[in-house]
Amino acid sequence: MHYDKSIKAYEKAQNVIPGGVDSPVRAFKSVGGTPLFIKKGEGAYLIDLDNNRYVDYVQSWGPLIFGHANKTIEKAVIKAVKKGLSFGAPTKAETKLASLICSLFPEMDKVRFVSSGTEAVMSAIRLARGFTCKDDIIKFEGCYHGHSDSLLVQAGSGAVTFGCPSSPGVPADLTKHTLLAKYNDIKSVKECFKNSKNIACIIIEPIAGNMGFVPADPKFLQELRTLCDKHGALLIFDEVMSGFRASLKGAQGIYETVPDLVTFGKVIGGGMPVGAFGGRAEIMDNLSPDGPVYQAGTLSGNPVAMAAGLASLEQIFKDETLHVRLEKKAKRLVEGLKDAAEVSGITLQVNAIGSMFGFFFNDKPVKNFDDALKSNTQCFAAFHQGMLREGFYFACSQFETGFISDAMSDAMIEETIEAAIKVFEEIA
Template sequence: MFEKSIKAYEKACEVIPGGVDSPVRAFKSVGGTPPFIKKGKGAYLYDIDGNKYLDFVQSWGPLIFGHCNKDIEKAVIKTAKKGLSFGAPTNLETKLAEEIVEMFDNIDKVRFVSSGTEATMSAIRLARGVTGKNDIIKFEGCYHGHSDSLLVQAGSGMATFGAPSSPGVPADLTKHTLLCEYNSVEQLEKCFEQSSDIACIIIEPIAGNMGLVPATNEFLKACRKLCDKHGALLIFDEVMSGFRASLKGASGILDVQADILTFGKVIGAGMPVGAFAASKEIMSHLSPEGKIYQAGTLSGNPVAMAAGLESLRKLKDNPEIYDELSKKAKRLVDGLKKVAYKNGIPLQVNTRGSMFGFFFCEKEPKNFKDVGLCDFKRFAIFHHEMLKKGFYFACSQYEAGFICTEITNKDIDACIKDADTVMKNLK
């Protein structure tokens, strides 16, 4: 069933570390060999062995309209025929920036980059430059890319300066990162007690990198209040939730506004792109207008801009899409929970717009430690058995899932039916 993928993986391991260009793709969390994908079409992926999968990953979020959407594909081909990259300004950058700025009350200007990691790294540098402070607060389980100051692990205290969580990251680069528990107001307050040099809080308002774990409204209000009180900036990392949780991302369903927003995924419709955005006052500090330096040769790549522009315009012209996606996401997780309960298996589920998550545990996780108490072995077995039946879920309990417009209720019902069969053997 996976013979060609196994051989392809073995060959890849000879020339690519671990055989993959991003660790999660290696299936280390669930075991086994990842299927090597040949193509995607609509709601489906097809691997080199000829297997077909209903795709609940959708390139980790950006493909709201599924694979090979004809409108986005047309925009990409048209733009690519004019050149793949110029290293010079194009009108496409301005048009996409205008579309984004128009949606939000708290941002006036956007700077495009080539990845979510770049976006969050640059947003933090901007916050430090604007405030003249050095420390940052991040939360266990929130992933903001692999830049050095963000690769930290928890210490032994309630709230502690992070130690490097990866070789190659000097302790000097993480000593300014304070780490505390997601959704804990008490620990957040302790961070500000420990340091008077905090430049910003960076947070996924809807965490998608410890499964789907939304921040509580109380917690986000505390983030806003403490930033205002201590002269720090609040950064919402919406690389995953932006234009996914709603047309305005998490910002569109919350009553808390951030000072800086970071985007990725959807604004490139599958192309490598990211962005960070803020008010005129904050963005005026950015080079070449201000003194805070940030640059990127491929930033604002015309093909990526064309893809993102087409995708965002389709979403703005058809806002009812979000209701449809939300209903489908809820249909899926409610169905999974029902068959799990039927088979005597504890399962916690959650959705935010077209994002969804499920955990094999008794209690709904509120933070990274809670997620760590889930039954990872059961998740791994479920993942593999569902893969065999043609359903491609995220290959880690720590990842969220996504619905695209091409996934039908019939597809979802078929998934739930097969999940029922699989769960009978998970007791």
């Protein structure tokens, strides 16, 4: 394959955009090579500027559960655009989408829309602090909840650390209220409560997608629920990735644990920038204008984004076998990759839930971020480059999740596995 036009586009972009990209992982720094500049998407495929065609296992990092340029979503967006791009005023579409989401979750009375997952998480944490009148939060090493200041915290030594900033520009005075615990390790969480009597909430990806694909242990989640109830803290599920992806009800359709607040994103926008957070009325009613916790956004509930979200969710709701089909394909893919790797003497750890999947070049199962960091990132980079040459687009980091779309056929999955056999042989 030739990448001449992408290379030129990247060189030009670096002159006016920091790093040439608007989100760091897109720069391909961890896998090498030049980031592909995309011209268009069609169903399961991406087409770059050089007209190379790839089966896309990124799907815009999750939202495109029906693939690129889905006709139903496209039609809904065009219809909405013709009425106006933005009003900064309420529309009935917001109420309709909120009602659709709340209808799935008996414990969720109200939802508020924002424009991104970062906004959703930031707002949910502010609400948790306002509701509990406490300042500290617990997050887990390897879980990413957006780039707001109090969540950009690096792991320290030991099981639990009061966070210090992992990025310049983030004041230590903000991150000192963030306590770090180890994913799937309840002892580290108990240490946090031992060290602070001022904990407002625990926030967790119940199915982690940003240290690679790492599901939480069901018992661990239930123990988090017990600790929150004991100490008067709220439990927040970050389902920006897993919401409507892992199952119709996201992680909550798989685990029995009930959170106090949930953050959504990705799929509920159908490819448009949408996020949301929701919970019980007694908590949500603390938001302005009903309560004292302030949160706002001019583009929140944008009519075009609401139209895309409605068109996406309504398709999901109508298709009772959707997640069964997607999980079957996801499991076939990762099992095929695992078998292909073993033929070449490469050990691969794999997992899939619903339309989400992941794999690690690792000798042992991955249960937390420490385990994930022991993965062979050089092997992953070689795999990524090799699969691109074969026409298959995977996430450009070992520590990201992959996604299956309904536009993918069984034949595409088998073609991917066949290509992987060749690439693994080259790596070996």
